[in-house]
Amino acid sequence: MAKKKQILYPVLFMIILTVVYTFLLAFINESSADIIQRQQEIRVQRSVLYTLGLIDSTDAALSDTEIQQLFDASIAVKEDTSGTYGTYYAYLKDGTPAGYVFPFTGNGLWGSISGYIAFSPAVDTILGIDFTSHSETPGLGGRIDEAWFKEQFRGLSVSGDNPIVYRPSEGGNVDAITGATLTSNSVSAIVNQMIKETQTFAEGAAL
Template structure:
């Protein structure tokens, strides 16, 4: 087969793709358990942070122990999706948290929202996964931005898409509004849409499944 022939070129590229594809798959396979452990630790650590809880140390086992000892975790299937709802153990009128799933401009934005027991205020917002533009949209993960959501009013009387507002608004009601990130208007808008949609669905879930009434 001549080196510059079409048949050789196709054969060469196919062989190379197979070889390197197998190599990458092998590395992925060998690290699969470590990746799963990291994922679990990240989830538990974010959960602990969202609820403002303390741990004995900072190992994966410490976070797991804190989650198991301090939080009630309920998995509920609602509207074709499995929801994870968290409340504090042994506490009346406990804050309630859930995993929200949204979309940014590039990819998914997932995280944990913790609300007051009566759902009137957000207590914290933490991110599990986001892939926004580094230096711009990805700044949603920075502490100063997340800090703004602590104590933010959820205005249930407002229309569905404006119960919390990220960015400017015609209505002068700062209680349910935080500033958007400069240079990341689209990410801010996408995050606002996701949170409002998830809050709405979460309220329906709470009402229909009567989750908090059983605490």
């Protein structure tokens, strides 16, 4: 049909093909947007529940509905009007606050590390920590995802300027990851910074 170099036919052909595919993709995108958003919400809920110690791990064998129910029953979503944190979460136990969960982002070795950290209402104890995204070296810095590392932060009482100190330094309270000194240092810097910020925030906002 179009053996010679024509102008009109190729242009029309391309336009029609583009329109067909654009509609197809728009339709697929539209019909799955809700599911994708839901997946992201569930992921956040799992992290929040994990930091508060309400589930054993973020991969806990609970269905999405069970996670949602657990979340709705115990967590209140709060908005930080000053804009430091955006959304944060309050854990209510029998009507009284038993902890707060804040999102954090900081610089790791290769890229930013983000996650959630839970504090007691007085911000003097870390209840738990979870990392939701990072680009650390798999098998080295990437081990911040492992349970043994995250569990070390549970119930750690924090005070002073640099609450997180790696053993065997004096006053050390957490084990660093062998072979991943820079990632470990990034994590302690992020958490120490986060503690300071949250303590200031708690004074101002009267949690």
